[in-house]
Amino acid sequence: MSSGLDAAVQDPVASPVLLPVDRLSAAARRAWAKHDRKTDSWLPLWRHMADSGAVAGLLWERWLPRSVRGLVSEILPGGEEDARVLVRFLAAVHDIGKATPAFACQVESLAGPMRDAGLGMPSLREYGEDRRLAPHGLAGQVLLQEWMDGRFGLRGRVSGQFAVVAGGHHGVPPDHGEIHDLQLRPRLLRHLGPAESLWRQVQYELMDACAEATGAASRLPAWGAVRLPQTVQVVLTAVVILADWIASAPELFPYNPQSWQPAGPVGERRRLRAAWDDLDLPEPWNPEEPEDSPADLFAHRFPGLADAAIRPVQSEAVEMARSMPEPGLLIVEAPMGEGKTEAALAAAEILAARSGAGGVLVASPTRATGDAMFPRLLRWLERLPAGLKEDRRRTVVLAHAKAALNEVWAGLLRRRQPSLLGVDADQRQGDTDVKPSALHAHQWLRGRKKQSLASFAVATVDQVLFAGLKSRHLALRHLAVAGKVVVIDEVHAYDAYMGRYLDRVLEWLAAYRVPVVLLSATLPQERRRALVAAYAGVEAAKEGETGSDAYPLITAACPGRPVLSARPPAASGRRTQVALERLDDDLEALADRVERELADGGCALVVRNTVDRVLQTADVLRQRLGEDVVTVAHSRFLAADRAAKDAWLLRRFGPDGRERLARHVVVASQVAEQRRACGPRACGDGPGRTRYSPGLGLRSPRMQACPLPAAAAAAAAADETDADPRCSPRKRGPAPCRPPSGAPTAPRSPPRP
Secondary structure: OHHHHHHHHHHOOOOOOOHHHHHHOOHHHHHHHEEOOOOEEEEEEHHHHHHHHHHHHHHHOOOOHHHHHHHHHHOOOOOOHHHHHHHHHHHHHOOHHOOOHHHOOOOHHHHHHHOOOOOOOHHHHHHHHHHHHOOHHHHHHHHHHHHHHHHHHHOHHHHHHHHHHHEEEEEEEOHHHHHHHHOOHHOOOOOOOOOHHHHHHHHHHHHHHHHHHHHHHOOOHHOOOOOOOOHHHHHHHHHHHHHHHHOOOOOOOOOOOOOOOOOOHHHHHHHHHHHHHHHOOOOOOOOOOOOOOOHHHHHHHHHHHHOOOOOOOHHHHHHHHOOOOOEEEEEEEEOOOOOOHHHHHHHHHHHHHHHOOOOOOEEOOOOHHHHHHHHHHHHHHHOOOOOOOOOOOOEEEEEOOOHHHOHHHHHHHOOOOOOOOOOOOOOOOOOOHHHHHHHOOOOOOOOOHHHHHHEEEEEEHHHHHHHHHHOOOOOHHHHHOOOOEEEEHHHHHHOOHHHHHHHHHHHHHOOOOOOOEEOOOOHHHHHHHHHHHHHHHHHHHOOOOOOOOOOEEEEOOOOOOOOOEEEEOOOOOOOEEEEEOOOOOOOHHHHHHHHHHEEEOOOEEEEEHHHHHHHHHHHHHHHHHHHHEEEOOOOOHHHHHHHHHHHHHHHHHHHOOOOOOOOEEEEEEOHHHHOOOOOOOOOOOOOEEEOOEEEEEEEEOOHHHHOOOOOOOOOOOOOOOOHHHHHHHOOOOOOOOOOOOOOOOOOOOOOOO
16 A cells, blocks of 8 residues: 555656645635536535646646647747646636625535634625626635735736636636626625625635645746736637646546545545546657658658659748748648648647647538548648657547538547546537547547537638637637648638638737648639738738739748748649530420430430529439439438438549449539548549539639539529528627736737737
8 A cells, every 4th residue: 555655646647736725714614616406415625626627737737738838938038838737826816706695505515514603694695796797717816916016016917917827727718898897796706794804814815825736826927027828818818728627527536525635635646637638638749750751751751652752832832841940820722633732731730749749620611521631631740750658649529510420520439438528518428338449539528618628620611710700719719720730721712701711810820820821722822912911911911922924822921030932843744634615504404415415325414503403404314314323412311310321422433433323424513622522632633624514603713623523414403592501691690709808908909929
């Protein structure tokens, strides 16, 4: 037994926050933080403070990427060590607002013993609606600012920049009006009368204990000269939110006092180590910059392309990622089929190594394109090397509304994960029959609010654009992108409305120094300048390539640095001739043409501008060609059926072509534009000729660039928005936000690094 105790004491993983509980008054020990109505068990406030501070320390040391840690550390006079102390202190003290009568009165069985200890308070009914003016996050911010002023002379904005983290730990920072309203009602913070001084004593006792246990007491005077940028406040808030959620999970941190026995360092380390082991969060990806030539790098990372020579666009993207003055914005413009996705992933590995990013987020315009991208990301991940001390396990996620219908993602969800309930209402339970693998969907990192925190993610672009909107738990969305390389595909596909959100998000990403890779087949010159201006500033947008014939084109931009441009040649020998013909808008004429073109076999894609016209066209073609020869694809399918339809199309007409049908017609609405049932390689790597006969006009260059092999006819129109409604430009919402309100020192826009 003694050897086990010694090991626990010396355990480098378990770094508990050792509050001086023996020196706390009886009244301070009676303050409560958590209550289980089913069992009437409860958790003391001091206990939750210690758990939260310790978890925040482990998140800082073992989960946050190097780039995020550096963002905070560089602001503080003591660097990395100061940052660790600050994170642990803010997490430990974040729930001090629970040491108020407005909170404590909610459970009478726990309020009674507090009254017996001298902490008088009205009942829940006696407080009435006024109690709602003092949510414990807001109360905590007010109390923390008061304590920092009284103990260290830190006032106003100086204390507010730290205290706002406690105020916003439930997702929304308090505004000045809410703070003012609470200050006008001091009885919600301390019951007036003889108990008032004891309430103040208990609150100060607990905050003193947190400051002493985390080491913040000796550092707070030096932090008085610090001015936290808004990006740092957001990151600190996100870490405290996560620490609070983890420390609030009774499966990890039980309410039973026996779980922290024996009292003191040994019991504290045991409790923390058991919880961290059960949580089992993998360490962040920490890649080393590959020294291979571009050709060798592609051969190692993409063995499926071993028979194809690296293309000039891919080679130049790798070289540009290496030669940028510092990781920043990389825009790759090239035709479809040039391997932009592989180029982006190769560049992302280099940019991550240079910047300290701990993952990659790939944003696609629709669910269908995201589903197609996900297995490609997994194949790339399997080929990444592991460092000597790196945790080989990597968390991955497919983040969109219908991700559970994706076969690959569903398979990852079925693998064994710890059974954790947590406190997030979006949490779901998983299967427990299969051992975890190197790539897995971590149980705790599921749910709408936490899923993008996985190290590697494929998401619809709305998941990125939400970072530019005012919303609850916005800090978590910012943390999700702050530690990654962000790749946004089809950047030309978004209209002016969505482009405004994207510009705002690029400003934030630049403030976090997040490397960004934008991919496009057809990006107008003015739009390119706007994207560069959003990330690197207006002056940078004036530099770079301006020729209208610059295509393919790679642009690299960093705030305060010269813009770099490269014009790689298109891959030689890759050409597809597209012939546009007008066809009368007559179903019989269309059927005649398709029947004639497919007389000797082949496949055709017919695109119509409404679902009703898709169904009418399919009926006519089935009468001519047979039921089994015609397939329809549109947005009115049930979600499960639509996912199965997408998978079927990819198997028949996808890049490998192993299940390609000899003779078939796909009649689709304009979802076919983004579904990409025909992979770029399947669209023909050699010379070919394809006819398009648009009955109402075909304007999409993406459709022209991606015909099914031997396609004979396509009738299309330009106005249907049949894609993912969450990404639809027709879906209107609030204007893009300025940076989140509520931070006392917040500027009107994110600061330039």
